[in-house]
């Protein structure tokens with residue numbers, strides 16, 4: 744069983760069917776799944792995206808300044824972090840939000856030591872604001888934070904049950920990998936994570952597990968070692 748995990752949730756995964764805003768039902772289900780593993784003693788740090796509210800790159804295509812757009816995106820991740828922390832508090836799970844940019848009292852300013860201390864005390868720790876720098880994504884924020892806090896694995900909770908040869912929502916002939924190497928992800932141009940995040944995980948040997956978080960109980964299954972998703976790791980064979 745993993746002792747410490749970094750769970751990456753996209754902003755869109757918090758949204759309802761129209762991929763915008765925050766769906767309270769979805770949020771509550773995520774909170775339940777997270778509490779269930781935290782109660783079993785797993786230290787859970789979470790990086791959350793902001794795509795349900797704002798993405799800097801799409802903003803810049805509409806004429807926003809890229810840096811300001813990315814700052815808007817980072818603030819969007821803080822909104823999502825607060826929503827998730829509120830859902831966890833509502834079910835009595837101790838939780839703390841740390842932010843990559845100073846904004847007390849919304850959250851304490853992040854440092855790896857602070858995050859680790861809070862995790863060891865039994866808090867779920869939500870790391871908001873991505874890396875704190877523009878031109879990055881929360882995928883890269885996740886790789887970075889997972890390494891900084893010495894997580895055993897980065898779990899990427901998505902709407903799909905793993906990595907496929909092509910987008911299974913568009914191509915019915917797509918097949919799923921049980922394991923794949925970082926190099927293969929990059930060579931095939933698979934849109935699992937952006938290149939910066941994948942390269943960072945590769946260079947530092949951070950294992951990534953991609954699974955469907957929208958199915959209740961799946962997070963627990965991953966923790967139990969059930970092979971329900973795709974493992975990205977160095978030197979793994981792929982099927």
Ligand code: UDP
Nearest residue numbers: 754792793794799813816817873874880881
């Ligand atoms: N962002 C950023 N730096 C970071 C993380 C995020 O500038 O380190 C901005 C960027 O504009 C990004 C937005 O925040 O588009 C929301 O994050 P992301 O797109 O990763 O969210 P997700 O797709 O996971 O919902």
